[in-house]
Amino acid sequence: MSAADLILMADRIHTLSGDRAPTAIATAGGVITALGDRADARDWRGPHTEVIDLGRATITPGLVDGHFHPVMGIGLTRGVDLSSVRTLEGLRSALRAADVAPGGWLEGWGLDPNAFEGAPITHAPLIEAVGPDVPVFLLLFDAHSALVSPRALAMAGVGGPRAFTSGASVACDADGVPTGHLLEMEALDLVRTLLPDDAPAERRARLAGLLRRMAACGLTAANGMDFEGDSLELFRSLEDDGELPVRWRFAPFVMPGTGRDGLDAVIAQQRLGGRRWRVEGAKFMIDGTVDGGTAWLDEPDTHGESTACLWPDPRDYTAAATVLAGHGIPLVTHAIGDAGIRYVLDTYAALARTPGRPSRVPHRIEHLETMPSELIGRFAALDVTAGMQPTHCTGYTRADHSDNWSARLGKRRADRAFRARDLRENGARLALGSDWPIAAFDPRAIMAAARLRRPAGEPHVEPVLPEQALTARMALEGYTSEAAAAAGLAGRSGRLRPGHHADLTVFDLDPLTAAPDEFAESPIPLTVTDGSITHRTR
Template sequence: MFLKKWTSVLLATVLLSPVSAFAQGTNQAAGQAPQGIAASVKQVMPADMVFTNAVVYTVDRNRNVAQAVAIRGDKIVYVGTDEGAKKYIGSKTKVTDLQGKMILPGFIDSHTHASKTTGLIYSIDLYDGGSIEEYLTIIEAFVKDHPHEKTLQGRGWSNPVAPGIGPKKEALDKVVPDVPLALTSDDGHSLWVNSAALKLAGITKDTPNPEGGIIERDPKTGEPSGTLREKAMDLVLAKIGGYTVEQYKSGIEEYQLKAVERGVTTVRDPDMLRYPNVLEAYEELAKENKLTIRYRNAITANPDKGPEQIAEFVKIRERNQNPLFQVNAVKIFMDGVVEGATAYLEKPYEHKHTNGELIWNPEIYKKTAAEADKAGFQLHVHSIGDASTRIALDGMEYAEKQNGAHDSRHSLVHLQLVNPQDIARFKKLGAVGIVQPFWFMQEEGYYDEIEVPYLGHERAQQEYPMKSFINQGVHIASSSDYIVTPEFNPLHGIQQGITRIEEGETDPSKIANPDERATLPDMIASFTIDGAYANHVDDVTGSIEVGKKADIIVLDKNLFAIPVTQIKDVQVLLTLVEGREVYRRQDKK
């Protein structure tokens, strides 16, 4: 009720008042004469397309609402009233009466593994399974259809099906005894392998855990049990092999189809150099003009190489200045994940009495952070645990001391547990938080089975802060971490960030960390203007303002006029990227 009233009041104030600051500002910015001056002072060129009779939530600084938008070429040339838009309508202008539908800036997914769509096409997809038995059935079917593969890989099994040391090799040996098989977990931080894969990698009872990784072992025999965590995964993956450039290109193109259908127009894929051929695939697609959305990707730094690797990253950035494809960030894997007991915590896990795994040596990280910052890169740090986040911030602080304060916008991704004292450090350092609101719930199969037993009840209740950051003026951008989150529709993420409860659940005690619930304006901003800020593209996108690129989406309903629990069901009707139509829903006008 409050949101409906708020929208009505705001619309009346902005649209109906003849002297509103918003109307004056947009008219002047669009090249129109201010009120009281004859319109003949300056001729207005017709627009290519004009949308009228809409609820245009601009997400500009004042969160203004308009009725109409005019686009010429790749840019927005007018935002304001329907009456004002008439001057932009010429004989060839395409005019669309949206009949009260909503216009938003294109959504921005600030951390998404777009290129990993390739694995869903060319390997074993376990996401539809929910038990060891179901996974084995899926694997058997794949092997039957691909009988001549020399190695096999896949993704999508869930840690809660096998807590503790994880799923075992013996289960896989029953269905794939001879061909090396490696299956990545849905969170990307554990690998389930058969005996043939362990043999291929030379992993035995005597193989030590690599730094930053864990070889899970049978508690009685000490033999590798079949699950590898974090850096230990590389021992097998380096032998299994990856995908070709052409396969990655197919995967990225398939992702784009999914993205524009969901209104996503800008993303950051952080997997450059982490896997062979990913960077090359993006580069070829850019040269072939086959990219339909904007990418500001990140290069994954190797913790074994340190600051000397930044020079190579600069060369990669310099050769990739396509408007739709650039590399502007360095990805750092600081720690692991809670479900693998590898997130790095200030206090030990309840079930294991260890603090987790810190993947980077803190001193090497600091020097690498300073070198990347000096070269003009953003840091894009994976950090789940509170201790990991503190160390990540230490490195950003060190970089500032070495290079001086500047508009760096370094980001920390995930932030499952954060020491409240560190939130003020985000603001002081100008750091951005990148969160995944899709996960803001006491998820069945995870919360009671993994998070509470591993973290203890008190810490589990403090997971995934968001509103605390916003209240202190920290920029918070939302993302999906697709394919960890298989369904990455931002509208679902917006709803989840507001409710923080599983769909269909009505018990208030099941709201995850309720004080951290965000508002609808908060959530929209996190997927638009704050996402643009996080990716250093807020000068060209993220809000509907004159002079910015025409990245806009049309929704079939006004988000402020429906119950919060219906936001996820709202449909994207049209997606434009730089004024070009890249998606139109076929069964609706």
């Protein structure tokens, strides 16, 4: 064996391979070269080997976020952070305190619809806070809806309902006057295209800072669920200046109305990549959100909404998916409601019987917010990855069903929510993530929430459907071995074995034995991606 580039030693190393527990690991050339005891490390050293003894720390395979929007996210998280707003008065206060240049836009993001306290979601509090003449664009937490002011609507020329290619809509009152609530991407873009652009240098700096913060949380890789706008330029530019601290797999969007030219463009994008990033996949949305009334449910929600596919004709989704799958492209589909999940599973089942070049990477369904038991077993049977974000449940729903999401669904459907444990126990591959910027990306808090079914650090909060809690090992696997298998990398990543990628995360506390609330605060002394230290505190 050639000399190691890096040797790490720690009291606990969780290989997730079922092997005996080592206390030392060596890497060279971006791969793991040896595992053993501290005494063995003497034989792995060379004149240029860096050796770090981490003492009582715990080393695990590198953490992978299953669902992330890096470039879209740096554009969405502009203006006032409204994620902590819980009441209408809190919203008005936050808007009054915002620093807005004369004649400029007031932007905000992360607004939870529960802040409206059961009142209709309209621009009334915006008018009360800043008056009718300020252009305001507030992105709601799900990024599928926005609240805009009368001035913003006027600037966009929106004076009534609009027809869209997708299931988007401009919410209007009984007289056909827009309320300020815009639902889904095409409607949001009516106003969003008017917002001032960030300077390219500023966007590049924000993305670089984001990647550094991700590494500081122990993340070594992530799945980018879009590749729009200036994504290519940004990632090429960052990689021109050095190695990325986080690996990326990207799946460009395929939106309703995409024709053959658009599909050919997605096919061509699959050739793009760099040293630590590549395009591999295509991202669809079969429906919207429960909170916005745009999910696709078997039965209407309590507002009479969420009854339709985001694609006006679902068969167009199937046709587009068939074209891309025939080129060996792995598909990712956002599916929130029971009808949407069922339709996507049916589509994937048909793809397995369709001639073409099969993907080496399993197809995925993301979010899976409410579904009946008869759908659970189909994930393993069809080899479909379930992608879930535990803090979507713990951050925005309540055990007593008093939140907007649960109230819209009603008790029966809210009682079959975010069924992570059922999926795992029925053999499904379960990859965990954040969906940043929809929710914070710190994997420690997300793994803790997956175990607690409530926010980490809030023991007074009643767990939401605690029978769906994951074990500590399941939560760690969702960020490591399950994530690797979801990317078709089970033989090269996700476990600590010689020949596997040298992606490592180091915790002060043991993720398998520490109490979840305590683990959520565990320091990260070191992160290693591709054998290189991307974050260190000691």
